[in-house]
Amino acid sequence: EVVLTQSPATLSLSPGERATLSCRASQSVSNYLAWYQQKPGQAPRLLIYDASNRATGIPARFSGSGSGTDFTLTISSLEPEDSAVYYCQQFRNWPLTFGGGTKVEIK
Amino acid sequence: EVQLVESGGGLVQPGRSLRLSCTASGFGFGDYAVSWVRQAPGKGLEWVSLIRNKAYRGTTEHAASVKGRFTLSRDDSKGLAYLQMNSLKIEDTAVYYCTRALYSSGGNGYYSDYWGQGTLVTVSS
Numbered sequence: 001e002v003v004l005t006q007s008p009a010t011l012s013l014s015p016g017e018r019a020t021l022s023c024r025a026s027q028s029v030s031n032y033l034a035w036y037q038q039k040p041g042q043a044p045r046l047l048i049y050d051a052s053n054r055a056t057g058i059p060a061r062f063s064g065s066g067s068g069t070d071f072t073l074t075i076s077s078l079e080p081e082d083s084a085v086y087y088c089q090q091f092r093n094w095p096l097t098f099g100g101g102t103k104v105e106i107k
Numbered sequence: 108e109v110q111l112v113e114s115g116g117g118l119v120q121p122g123r124s125l126r127l128s129c130t131a132s133g134f135g136f137g138d139y140a141v142s143w144v145r146q147a148p149g150k151g152l153e154w155v156s157l158i159r160n161k162a163y164r165g166t167t168e169h170a171a172s173v174k175g176r177f178t179l180s181r182d183d184s185k186g187l188a189y190l191q192m193n194s195l196k197i198e199d200t201a202v203y204y205c206t207r208a209l210y211s212s213g214g215n216g217y218y219s220d221y222w223g224q225g226t227l228v229t230v231s232s
Contacts, residue, residue, distance in 0.1 A: 032211055034218040036152075043204055043222040044144075044152065050211060055220060087152050091216030095170050096142070096154040 004099035012105040019075040023088035032092035109133040116226030129188040129205030137183035142208035145201035
């Protein structure tokens, strides 16, 4: 099973700042990685697939990068509505696995 | 508009069964796989099971934690997918999400581009 480790657990930043979230895989998943955003009381929403492709309707301030075992989700300029938990998910191998999440707090 | 609506959750005793339904609309349901993801209270996301579309003969995959206890089925004519959960355990307590799953060519698996709002399953005596 591919284990995904996300860091940091919590990120506290001010509006307009840049957020950098990390997802590390226990073995290579090539570029078969997705990122999701989940706000309290809501279902997750797809942000990024294939490591760097933005999903439909996702603002350009969200970007993904990386391949192999190291991946990054960057929010270039935080908005108040970006307060959420962010999860990565690999789909290179079965079982599909998720990281433990990074909580982004807006000061 | 793509919509997925789960139903069938509730309180159930350990060892009993429950069947969740997922009603899909707004897209060609038969062309897509359906993946179920759960989230225990206050915890992260856990993939549970997936059923492929007809082109892949509706074959299924399951997480080790539910294999042998959970089964999947689908009725493409009605836009419905089902998760049959047997021999439920306390640790199966979670919100269960139905998702539309996209296959990534070149990869082995799927990611989820649309999610339902989830249905809560509570396993308790």
